[in-house]
Amino acid sequence: MNTEDTICAICTGAGGAISIIRVAGPDALAIGNKAWQGQQKLNKSNARKMLFGKTMSTPDTAGDTALAVYMSAPNSYTGGDVVELHCHGGALASRQTLEAALRAGARPAEPGEFTFRAFVNGKMDLTQAEAVSDVITAHSDMALHLAERQVQGSLTRGINGLHEQLIAILAECESRMDFGEEELDWTEPEKFIADIEEIGGNIQNLLQTGHEGAVLRDGIRVVLAGRPNAGKSSLLNLLLGFDRAIVTQLPGTTRDTLEETANLRGIPVKLIDTAGIREASDIIEGIGIDRSHQSIEQAQIVLWLLDASAGSIDDEVREMSTHTSEKEKIIAVWNKTDLAEDTTLPSFEHCPTIEISVEKQKNVDILLDAFEKMVWDYPHTEEPEIAVNARHMSLLEEAVESLPAAALNLSENDWELAAVHLRTAIAALGQIIGQNVDPDILDNIFSKFCIGK
Ligand SMILES: Nc1nc2c(ncn2[C@@H]2O[C@H](COP(=O)(O)OP(=O)(O)OP(=O)(O)O)[C@@H](O)[C@H]2O)c(=O)[nH]1
Ligand SMILES: [Mg+2]
16 A cells, blocks of 8 residues: 555445545645635644634635634654544535545555554554554444453554564574674573573464454354244343344244344354254245255354253254254253243253243243353453454464574574574564564555545
């Protein structure tokens, strides 16, 4: 991406009361003063002050009222000159302001281009830039908290520390290569080997946060499955807190899959209600049931609803047992226990079994406990401060894999080979924070941002 020209975009979402059009680059001030006019021109002396004026609907005609603010380099989001025009919301008013900026010489910004410039100008490193996108897409408080910490540099600090330690070891290897014959005050290789072990342990700790990162960034697909009438749609509505799905006493009410996002115990989830599984009575139900099977396969967790009040409990159990290949992700949920108080309900060997009543809202907390345990695999009370993403993980793996060889080389006083392995680890850690990253990888990261960020 070119970082030398001036770009502009509508930065706010559609439908708001106010729209912000951002102009960034060397000509931002001149373009801002052409696209907007007030009693004062935007200039260095009124930088960071909101000024009242109008956007120019043609080069000579003032249009709608708007506020403008100039943020001069380097004290702006991008680190370069930025002008923001705050006009009325609505597609037409914001379009008119954007067009005024385009007419004045800016070009439309690519997705993530403002943040890319902030990265290039050293306002943030790559992990912080990635976290800006995480803030925007966060679907739970815990995910937001994690993203905010990363914007503030939590991961940067962790990686920088390890990176600097390895660079110090490499520097000594290189001096040993150059001045090995001389009696200098060398550090004992054992000390470096112990340091490398510690660094390896710290990298492993970071790698272990990858699962938390994936859960919080991508969310979990949770499918509600089971026979018709078990109460899947009722549970969906209860978990969402509003009536999303139609619920009736007729088996076969839900005919198609239905997706809705929710937040369960701080975990962003996509809840998927499905058509009840049975012999289909017509072609439409058959297609719906095929979709139920597909959803079960793609699910990360299945809440398998079983009707405790059903005439034959064996039928319920048999249906669930046919999905044994999915058992590690199933939570068996006996529902309608209010109608079956004297019935002994069987448990399942390979999956947690919970007894609830959606109608009486009984034991829903216990169900959520089981869900949370299945997601994290251990009690999870604290909000994570750091959780790496897939890109970080592959680079951390690359770094940690080269450390044992480096330690071995050091123990053999082979400074040259140790340096080779250390450089591999240093380069991998450097790429996490954005050093020498392939332009295609950068394009890929920033293209996932929205336009205007
Ligand atoms: N007594 C009692 N009735 C319940 C309970 N949960 C759901 N029901 C009732 O059971 C019936 C079926 O509920 P649904 O939520 O539509 O069941 P479903 O599994 O979505 O059914 P299909 O869409 O047909 O596959 C409705 O009349 C609900 O009110 C419960 O815990 N206790
Ligand atoms: Mg239903």
